[in-house]
Amino acid sequence: MTFTAQLVNYVRDSRLADIPADVHHEAKRALVNIVGCALGGADHPAMDITIDALGPYAGPATSAVLGRRERFDPLLASLLNGISSHVHDYDDTMPRNYIHASSPVASALFAYASVNKVSGPDFLHAFILGFEIVARIGNATYPAHYDAGWHSTGSVGVFGAAAAVGRLLGLDAERMTYAIGLAATQAAGIREMFGSMGKSFHPGRSAQSGYMAALLAQKGFTTGRLPLEAPRGFAAVTAATYDLDKLVANLGQDFDLRVNTYKPFPCGIVIHPTIDACIQLHDRHGLVADQIEAVELRVAPLVKDLCDKKQITAGLEGKFSIYHAAAIGLGRGRGSLSEFTDAAVADPVLKRLRELTQAVGDGEVGEDNVVVSVRLKDGRTVGMKLEQSLGNLARPLSDAQLETKFRDQTTVVTPAQVDAAIAACWGVEELADVSTLIGHCVPAGQ
Amino acid sequence: MTFTAQLVNYVRDSRLADIPADVHHEAKRALVNIVGCALGGADHPAMDITIDALGPYAGPATSAVLGRRERFDPLLASLLNGISSHVHDYDDTMPRNYIHASSPVASALFAYASVNKVSGPDFLHAFILGFEIVARIGNATYPAHYDAGWHSTGSVGVFGAAAAVGRLLGLDAERMTYAIGLAATQAAGIREMFGSMGKSFHPGRSAQSGYMAALLAQKGFTTGRLPLEAPRGFAAVTAATYDLDKLVANLGQDFDLRVNTYKPFPCGIVIHPTIDACIQLHDRHGLVADQIEAVELRVAPLVKDLCDKKQITAGLEGKFSIYHAAAIGLGRGRGSLSEFTDAAVADPVLKRLRELTQAVGDGEVGEDNVVVSVRLKDGRTVGMKLEQSLGNLARPLSDAQLETKFRDQTTVVTPAQVDAAIAACWGVEELADVSTLIGHCVPAGQ
Numbered sequence: 038m039t040f041t042a043q044l045v046n047y048v049r050d051s052r053l054a055d056i057p058a059d060v061h062h063e064a065k066r067a068l069v070n071i072v073g074c075a076l077g078g079a080d081h082p083a084m085d086i087t088i089d090a091l092g093p094y095a096g097p098a099t100s101a102v103l104g105r106r107e108r109f110d111p112l113l114a115s116l117l118n119g120i121s122s123h124v125h126d127y128d129d130t131m132p133r134n135y136i137h138a139s140s141p142v143a144s145a146l147f148a149y150a151s152v153n154k155v156s157g158p159d160f161l162h163a164f165i166l167g168f169e170i171v172a173r174i175g176n177a178t179y180p181a182h183y184d185a186g187w188h189s190t191g192s193v194g195v196f197g198a199a200a201a202v203g204r205l206l207g208l209d210a211e212r213m214t215y216a217i218g219l220a221a222t223q224a225a226g227i228r229e230m231f232g233s234m235g236k237s238f239h240p241g242r243s244a245q246s247g248y249m250a251a252l253l254a255q256k257g258f259t260t261g262r263l264p265l266e267a268p269r270g271f272a273a274v275t276a277a278t279y280d281l282d283k284l285v286a287n288l289g290q291d292f293d294l295r296v297n298t299y300k301p302f303p304c305g306i307v308i309h310p311t312i313d314a315c316i317q318l319h320d321r322h323g324l325v326a327d328q329i330e331a332v333e334l335r336v337a338p339l340v341k342d343l344c345d346k347k348q349i350t351a352g353l354e355g356k357f358s359i360y361h362a363a364a365i366g367l368g369r370g371r372g373s374l375s376e377f378t379d380a381a382v383a384d385p386v387l388k389r390l391r392e393l394t395q396a397v398g399d400g401e402v403g404e405d406n407v408v409v410s411v412r413l414k415d416g417r418t419v420g421m422k423l424e425q426s427l428g429n430l431a432r433p434l435s436d437a438q439l440e441t442k443f444r445d446q447t448t449v450v451t452p453a454q455v456d457a458a459i460a461a462c463w464g465v466e467e468l469a470d471v472s473t474l475i476g477h478c479v480p481a482g483q
Numbered sequence: 484m485t486f487t488a489q490l491v492n493y494v495r496d497s498r499l500a501d502i503p504a505d506v507h508h509e510a511k512r513a514l515v516n517i518v519g520c521a522l523g524g525a526d527h528p529a530m531d532i533t534i535d536a537l538g539p540y541a542g543p544a545t546s547a548v549l550g551r552r553e554r555f556d557p558l559l560a561s562l563l564n565g566i567s568s569h570v571h572d573y574d575d576t577m578p579r580n581y582i583h584a585s586s587p588v589a590s591a592l593f594a595y596a597s598v599n600k601v602s603g604p605d606f607l608h609a610f611i612l613g614f615e616i617v618a619r620i621g622n623a624t625y626p627a628h629y630d631a632g633w634h635s636t637g638s639v640g641v642f643g644a645a646a647a648v649g650r651l652l653g654l655d656a657e658r659m660t661y662a663i664g665l666a667a668t669q670a671a672g673i674r675e676m677f678g679s680m681g682k683s684f685h686p687g688r689s690a691q692s693g694y695m696a697a698l699l700a701q702k703g704f705t706t707g708r709l710p711l712e713a714p715r716g717f718a719a720v721t722a723a724t725y726d727l728d729k730l731v732a733n734l735g736q737d738f739d740l741r742v743n744t745y746k747p748f749p750c751g752i753v754i755h756p757t758i759d760a761c762i763q764l765h766d767r768h769g770l771v772a773d774q775i776e777a778v779e780l781r782v783a784p785l786v787k788d789l790c791d792k793k794q795i796t797a798g799l800e801g802k803f804s805i806y807h808a809a810a811i812g813l814g815r816g817r818g819s820l821s822e823f824t825d826a827a828v829a830d831p832v833l834k835r836l837r838e839l840t841q842a843v844g845d846g847e848v849g850e851d852n853v854v855v856s857v858r859l860k861d862g863r864t865v866g867m868k869l870e871q872s873l874g875n876l877a878r879p880l881s882d883a884q885l886e887t888k889f890r891d892q893t894t895v896v897t898p899a900q901v902d903a904a905i906a907a908c909w910g911v912e913e914l915a916d917v918s919t920l921i922g923h924c925v926p927a928g929q
Binding site for chain 1 (some may be wrong): 535542558664677684
């Protein structure tokens with residue numbers, strides 16, 4: 038049987054009851070995270086621009102968009118869900134291939150479930166399958182695909198959206214093959230977009246293209262039958278080297294949701310250890326900014342190179358400043374979206390802390406570590422060495438921390454809606470209709 | 484100035500009056516050809532499937548689709564125009580890079596001009612610019628891009644659609660850069676789709692994605708500023724080797740419309756010489772099928788390998804059968820769409836002619852040549868050697884032959900509409916509003 042056929046049959050024949058309980062739980066953690074990210078990004082300018090540009094061409098307004106009052110057709114809604122949930126670079130990451138898989142998959146599924154009745158178990162199942170398809174195609178083509186310059190969250194994410202929506206549509210094997218084929222032939226997204234809105238466009242467009250692939254396949258739009266493995270298929274065209282066996286090894290037993298990670302802070306991953314350590318020092322010693330006289334950071338040389346920005350004015354710059362990282366951790370004891378706004382960067386308290394911080398590149402310090410030393414005005418010096426950064430596989434965010442992250446970034450719906458949305462994610466398997474969850478994510482007054 | 488900036492400035496600043504008259508005429512030839520192809524493919528099953536799948540999600544029905552009664556939003560219309568105009572593999576080809584550039588560019592432009600008033604000169608100008616952008620990006624990345632497995636009609640075509648629509652929208656340099664960026668990050672389409680409907684999806688989706696890129700850019704959706712030439716830009720990501728100088732060499736002076744070609748027959752290019760020669764023999768000797776006792780073809784060995792199919796039942800198979808090529812040329816004196824239907828393949832007259840034909844691979848015969856020998860029942864033998872196949876650069880289709888091709892494939896509108904449409908293409912520079920031309924291409928009774 039071909040590789041494509043094995044994946045197609047798995048997506049078609051999988052039963053939720055056969056997927057281990059820990060994977061169910063990881064999937065719900067991913068949902069809590071991605072819904073929070075979608076709400077957190079829902080009022081980003083990239084969303085307003087997209088709605089302004091494409092809203093006039095949208096179909097019947099049947100689908101909700103997470104975090105927005107407007108309704109659109111579900112294809113445009115899937116694009117918008119993808120942009121919002123990735124635009125703060127705050128969504129999940131698979132350390133094996135650096136793909137943010139939840140955004141393209143969940144973005145399509147929430148749009149689909151907004152216009153079709155989907156039970157909680159079916160939704161959870163489709164999400165797990167879509168995520169796993171992304172993971173496997175990502176693993177099979179990593180690192181050559183990513184190194185070539187593809188932003189695989191887009192170029193691989195599209196397969197997960199197609200498979201997940203295709204599963205809910207009940208596509209037979211032939212049509213699921215076409216859905217995968219139409220995903221393969223829409224696979225796109227290049228890393229030159231990093232640092233622009235174009236990056237968030239990738240999971241959005243892949244959600245929309247994957248959804249569209251499933252719709253076309255359902256009606257019989259034909260494609261080649263070996264879209265992944267043929268000499269002119271996805272792997273060969275987009276990766277100099279690849280390992281197709283990874284597409285199917287232990288299929289149905291290994292699930293990459295188990296090795297998914299969640300960012301605690303909406304910024305470059307390389308400044309996470311500093312924020313993390315500085316928050317710990319803030320909390321442990323009850324620090325207030327006025328007490329602090331000097332800060333020294335010892336970081337990996339790469340981190341110093343990438344994030345050596347002290348004179349900054351834009352929130353976006355703060356996301357890649359090791360000095361701002363120390364300032365928010367020590368001065369505010371937190372690193373949420375509100376610490377990376379233009380206003381936060383202009384905050385004189387944080388500005389003073391940035392200025393009194395020195396950073397030293399040290400070859401003995403790993404990229405996941407930091408050594409922080411803080412000299413206080415009363416003569417004391419406090420400090421610590423961080424060995425593992427919060428959010429990586431060795432120190433995953435707890436369920437409670439994921440909830441806090443959700444709450445911290447959500448302003449577009451009421452606190453009561455936030456509570457209900459979080460509860461609905463954890464209890465998704467009990468939902469008769471996922472529209473209940475979606476309803477909690479739509480601001481009142483539509 | 485960067486390569487992208489040079490192209491952006493050219494698209495923004497070009498004046499139609501500065502483009503030589505012969506290029507205007509070649510552009511009109513391309514329009515006659517592509518409109519005919521769109522009408523010829525308008526009732527293909529791929530069109531019905533796409534409308535069935537995506538029509539329910541279409542926006543306000545403001546845009547015509549060439550050759551269809553239904554109206555959709557212009558983004559879906561651009562997808563449909565692209566499918567119809569490429570689905571018979573009958574559109575134009577640039578021999579320098581094998582891209583069928585008119586389909587993605589014109590498909591977006593006709594949708595745009597269906598919902599916005601566009602004068603004939605502005606339409607022609609945008610078409611010339613979009614075509615040239617496709618040609619230059621295609622030339623700069625050929626052959627590595629194509630050899631890697633990209634169907635560059637899709638993956639490069641998207642740039643032309645974005646540039647052409649962006650020109651009509653009057654984008655400034657910054658926003659035109661974003662339009663090119665959003666095209667680059669949607670560039671897609673792999674050759675594994677060849678032989679399926681997926682192939683025609685490519686120019687359609689690239690028309691739609693390019694149109695969408697221009698709309699988003701107009702409203703300020705940002706991208707990287709070096710989408711073509713950056714280390715993680717289009718050229719480096721999708722081509723092992725490339726020559727960026729070809730993007731801008733003699734910009735505004737050289738136009739690849741001058742080296743564009745048009746297929747006389749809707750089938751594999753390698754059986755064109757046989758059809759051509761057999762039609763010539765049919766016409767020259769007044770042949771009728773009953774007279775013919777045996778046929779011998781001497782063809783290039785590659786042609787024999789690719790097209791050695793005598794026992795065929797489907798029209799699609801006829802497109803790659805050297806025997807069917809001889810049969811239609813000698814038996815019918817023509818090779819239009821109606822010679823490649825299932826019915827034509829089942830025609831007992833053509834079946835007998837296929838059976839009495841022998842084909843020999845001959846290393847002395849080039850791929851663009853054929854030697855045909857026909858033995859008649861009266862004892863005579865007639866034959867010829869063809870040196871250049873009709874439709875290549877040495878023997879281009881005449882304007883009159885392009886008109887005949889248009890008429891031969893158009894059944895979805897009336898003969899009076901066909902006459903008016905052809906006249907409007909030749910006279911596009913006199914049109915106050917291109918909707919006049921589009922109106923001639925929409926069947927009555929909508």
